[in-house]
């Protein structure tokens with residue numbers, strides 16, 4: 001049975017300063033755990049540790065029971081754990097069309113290529129637009145075509161039209177860019193998604209649709225999702241469990257229903273009192 005993402009006694013330090021201390025947390029496949037805590041409590045640092053971009057000072061991070069290395073991860077390890085960041089513009093190369101970003105990603109990971117037993121230009125796989133500047137062999141053209149079809153499918157998953165493939169990041173709104181960032185993260189079929197304040201740069205009305213999208217995809221794709229936010233109303237809207245980080249330590253982990261009605265830790269209560277109008281929606 002797959003156990004999803006597990007943090008066991010994780011510690012992270014910047015130089016002599018320990019920023020994350022003895023954090024143990026589990027995120028099961030298909031579940032969304034909200035990580036909340038004030039600015040500087042270590043949320044982004046923990047996200048970086050999970051994707052392997054900062055080394056662990058102690059403890060371990062496991063995926064389905066297998067330890068993920070803390071630095072120099074293999075391509076497979078990197079593929080398995082994807083990050084969606086706060087500012088989608090910063091994470092998208094302005095010089096590349098969305099189509100070329102997705103194509104490169106699928107190519108590097110050997111995804112979206114036509115299976116060898118089928119005709120590489122099978123009608124249902126044929127891209128609607130032409131292959132520009134392709135110098136490859138027929139076989140390569142076929143792979144490129146199927147990667148393009150897969151890219152269009154990924155954009156469809158996040159509610160965007162295939163024509164978006166030929167456009168550049170600047171030609172999209174903030175909400176659309178965040179959808180593209182989500183499509184890019186999902187392109188490599190990860191097991192774990194870490195979303196670090198994915199909607200805090202968006203207008204409130206746009207936030208809601210992106211949150212709904214994330215929560216729908218997390219369950220549809222059976223992703224173990226760690227959803228980071230300092231906004232409890234956002235956490236309340238999408239998370240199954242809530243984990244509260246204070247000064248680099250987890251002070252409470254509880255199912256959302258219980259957390260929002262009976263928070264146990266004084267710090268959790270203080271966080272909730274700062275936003276008094278949260279009412280847990282009943283499904």
Ligand SMILES: Nc1ncnc2c1ncn2[C@@H]1O[C@H](COP(=O)(O)OP(=O)(O)OP(=O)(O)O)[C@@H](O)[C@H]1O
Pocket residue numbers: 014019037038039040041042043044045046230
């Ligand atoms: N590269 C770094 N080098 C040294 N210290 C750092 C570095 N990055 C973060 N810190 C420190 O680590 C602590 C945790 O920072 P982190 O960015 O993880 O917090 P956060 O909870 O994500 O905050 P925010 O809500 O503002 O995004 C802070 O004290 C911060 O100053």
Ligand SMILES: [Mg+2]
Pocket residue numbers: 043044045
């Ligand atoms: Mg942060």
